[in-house]
Amino acid sequence: MLKIAIVGASGYTGLELIRILQSHPEVMVTCLTSEQSAGKPISDIFPTLRGICDTVLENLEPVRIAEQADIIFTALPHKAAMEVVPTFLELGKKVIDLSADYRLSDPVVYGEWYEPHINPANLKNAVYGLPEIRRGMIREAKLVANPGCYPTSIILGLAPLLKNGLIDLSSIIADSASGVTGAGRSAKVESLYCEVNEGYKAYGVGGVHRHTPEIEQELSLLAAKQLKITFTPHLVPMDRGILSTIYSTPLSPISNEALSELYQEFYADEPFVRILLNGSLPSTAFVRGSNFCDISPLVDSRTGRIIVVSAIDNLVKGASGQAVQNMNLICGFRETMGLGTPGIFP
Amino acid sequence: MLKIAIVGASGYTGLELIRILQSHPEVMVTCLTSEQSAGKPISDIFPTLRGICDTVLENLEPVRIAEQADIIFTALPHKAAMEVVPTFLELGKKVIDLSADYRLSDPVVYGEWYEPHINPANLKNAVYGLPEIRRGMIREAKLVANPGCYPTSIILGLAPLLKNGLIDLSSIIADSASGVTGAGRSAKVESLYCEVNEGYKAYGVGGVHRHTPEIEQELSLLAAKQLKITFTPHLVPMDRGILSTIYSTPLSPISNEALSELYQEFYADEPFVRILLNGSLPSTAFVRGSNFCDISPLVDSRTGRIIVVSAIDNLVKGASGQAVQNMNLICGFRETMGLGTPGIFP
Amino acid sequence: MLKIAIVGASGYTGLELIRILQSHPEVMVTCLTSEQSAGKPISDIFPTLRGICDTVLENLEPVRIAEQADIIFTALPHKAAMEVVPTFLELGKKVIDLSADYRLSDPVVYGEWYEPHINPANLKNAVYGLPEIRRGMIREAKLVANPGCYPTSIILGLAPLLKNGLIDLSSIIADSASGVTGAGRSAKVESLYCEVNEGYKAYGVGGVHRHTPEIEQELSLLAAKQLKITFTPHLVPMDRGILSTIYSTPLSPISNEALSELYQEFYADEPFVRILLNGSLPSTAFVRGSNFCDISPLVDSRTGRIIVVSAIDNLVKGASGQAVQNMNLICGFRETMGLGTPGIFP
């Protein structure tokens, strides 16, 4: 049994890591940290865990944490992650970082969208952890930069088109919507139940959301050419889920059949990507609690545009499930281990 | 006091008409019909109305209905509306029809998207009832075709751009999301609470939603040129509201300031359109229960695209509130009469 | 037109006062205060009000506020209210206080449940503002202590039984459930969307909720004898509404018919109490946005218990609507003025 530490365990992605790992046959969660709640059992914060995981939360003392674990998940806000990740790496631990700190390969870009990067040296060691795109590199990685939730849904939605050079690279518009767990668990008026409930809104409109450069970096790599997109996130009154509706213009007309075939082939061996056919469309409800990404590629025959709809659970394939998938890869476990459940509906 | 009949009163738009008209100082609801619930007081169907409107629902006998009313609102499914509207018109009544039956000026197009039109003769008498675009004609109308909910949000969002010839007409993508009242009040598994709750999904993807030709008809008139759009509706787990995020490419670059000014001027005298400035963005929560359409026009400086976000309450500005606004116009009342409330939040 | 000040306007009850008063024909809101948001227009806090009420929020300087208003609503937390109410009264203003500060006639009891009372002198001037019970006294009042939300639903539910001495006073159990607006608008983790959504829970179990002494004071007055109750509040994932299911044992057996008659007679002239008959039961959904209290009295024939179910909108009849009803009484307006709307459904 490998020993696992989760740094930043009192947020929703931390809880989701515990939930998933608790039924993983090859690992054992031995250490949890939380700056705010150190000294309390995690089950005081999340009573779902009562009797299942009553581990006491510790302060974030990197050396002491590293001593207790083989693999470390960092589920911290950006900046806080890069303050501790170098220590974990120096001590020979493998790290799966769920923050944004190691996703952008260029520290200048990071600086433009976040703040000055304080650990640029490790950027070259970090592998962007989207297994469907970069499985081989992840297997060898010491540091995995676990992708953002919006990027996961959009990159998986567009990869077959970009890899095959089928679309006008200036035509991409990604219109995405997320459940409220995406806003995290900190106390803010705008995340209160009554402020969010019964409302639907856009935010970060006009290319200002911080996931934009991450999406563009990965799409550009897939296209082998620098590209820019229009990306608009929305907030939906529900706990979990991201659905992206992605528009692009094909370079030459394509049929629905050819498009379906392309996606089926591209993802034929992927255990967590389901291509929906015959007009069947994804819903976040059908991936809730699971590591699946459901994708429908369609052609709008009236305008010729390609519309790809993709859905994930932002806490699973968009965060903690994908992190476990990456852990399986770097540990040499079966990739689907601990992730085989069908999700929960309703 | 003018007398009002509401034909098809046991649906959500019927109820919303009663709610709004109940505080209108110049009219009195005298007659309500429902095929399914004839003989019962409307307050048995909608207990909110207990003690306020206990009118007994009648069968839909057009001549008898017409005798009791000066103005008739038809809140019926498509086809059912055009089966009775001609009789009302022949009897000299003014009709505001909330169905799709008189929205498309070309019966051939209607036939393609719905079914053969059985009353094409009255299409030329019908005025598309979007006051911000066609106020003068509505004032003179005998038959108002009250716009659909998605079309209202999209047409108001794009009118300033199209009227001024500012965008590439082939570039329009409207990504819209609606609350569940948009699906009506009939018993279907897919509208059950547990099927809808905690899920977000696209539907009618690829140009197949029936509001498409209505949107294109009106946008083409505004642009003075035939155009096609990509329109994708989504379903949000909430009762009310439509938000449209509309993408287009300007013919020449435009600044955020110029865009704001354009919208402010275009809608300067409109009592129900609110233009949001300085990055403020609409939410369906802020128009719930009111007749407002909130619009934010923005430029994505990275890609040059224009993004317009518009929000309405689908049951008010998207249906019954707009119908009352139209009634005010055809009756010569002050346009905002009965519609001045700020909406309800939370 | 009387001039109205709302002190503490940036909470949900403040907003609800503005919403209701905006359509009241005899008053005009001239002054709004908010310690946190002074200097901003209220419509920045609550965008529903854009274009309808853009009044700039002021600091709470009592003398300056009093100069601008004839009637003052204090929508402050407890303690903050009694810090300013005395000044308003000294300056000759009528005050309707929505806090708990003047509801308990005995300052010792207040001290036990809240903290030491700093203005006991005015307790004897305060009238508990439940018009159905104390209309005459409210008309003469200078200071109205507007009832709590849970107390309103429970007192109205039990008044006919207690006034007529029909039940065992030791048998009363009130099991109530509230929407989340009841928790206010301050940023707390436990009020976050994802913490509240999809969960139902009891809180304050065992007679520790602060509404307990208020309920008991008023029920004891109705019974003309000191009594104690068991009161359990619950939290429901919805914005608005309180429903109380109240159990008691009749002193002698009573039929459903006799019970219905009793309630109908007791509330025969009340404009805002609706007695439901023939097994019809209230829902918070049917009073949302309205000032109604819907009540079903029933007998459980198997156990002989009386079960009364009552529903209100906690922000309307449970707070701001009732405050306006009280304002109408102290100003000599028609009691229903501004409150005649049927609520909004769905």
Add this chain to the structure above:
Amino acid sequence: MLKIAIVGASGYTGLELIRILQSHPEVMVTCLTSEQSAGKPISDIFPTLRGICDTVLENLEPVRIAEQADIIFTALPHKAAMEVVPTFLELGKKVIDLSADYRLSDPVVYGEWYEPHINPANLKNAVYGLPEIRRGMIREAKLVANPGCYPTSIILGLAPLLKNGLIDLSSIIADSASGVTGAGRSAKVESLYCEVNEGYKAYGVGGVHRHTPEIEQELSLLAAKQLKITFTPHLVPMDRGILSTIYSTPLSPISNEALSELYQEFYADEPFVRILLNGSLPSTAFVRGSNFCDISPLVDSRTGRIIVVSAIDNLVKGASGQAVQNMNLICGFRETMGLGTPGIFP
């Protein structure tokens, strides 16, 4: 691997059985039936199952079903169950019935609350499947009558008090609230999203809900004396969960400490009952997706009443999870097998 048939697989309890059994190491679901959807893969009905369980739904031909299975779960409406269960038993299959048909030991009582019983002969063979109360008998059973959701929450909440003869048997009031999955998956207007959302209501008030005799039967057995209760169910706008707040009067005063100790001891060895201490209270959110029953016993020191709050997931411990727990018992598997997950939050 034992082979499992689920009869009535297209409802929510059927789906939940599949979800749970899919990760059970000792069984394999081989056969699913649905009268409405025979011929379709179950994953067409519930797309969460795509790629995980695409079994084609069959018609309910009992003999053919029995041939394919060792254990049969019947997840049918009442009456439909007793039409097929006898055949399964005659063919030597073990049956776990999730309907009400074999829960009431007296067919006369069944007839009063449901309809005439058509298979009274098997009532004596049926064991009421609440393992915490009747583990030994379940192990030997051929036919398990899986308890109702409300009864599970109430019986587990009261068992320690009744077994120890601590309360006045005429004093019990159970006030319960359920999520909407409790209403099943059939298309009814009252279960539509917009009818249920944002509303809280009581139903079946006055001892008319069909779970009443089931609760009373089991409580009477625990008390070794016939008793009656007042039971009021409520509907909460959420998918899953039942919370019962249960009131009773102790025969002699009892302290919070003694009560906590009593419950901890009574349930000391139970893997699925968690007793909350020190004022900690259950929420349905903390048992969602898990087989736990969380219970807080408390004393209201002001009135002397005992208040027990218990929470379950109605689809898991209230239906399918408990059914699997029963299967584990009758098959000799470890009782917690396949049921060890902590639930999903948020």
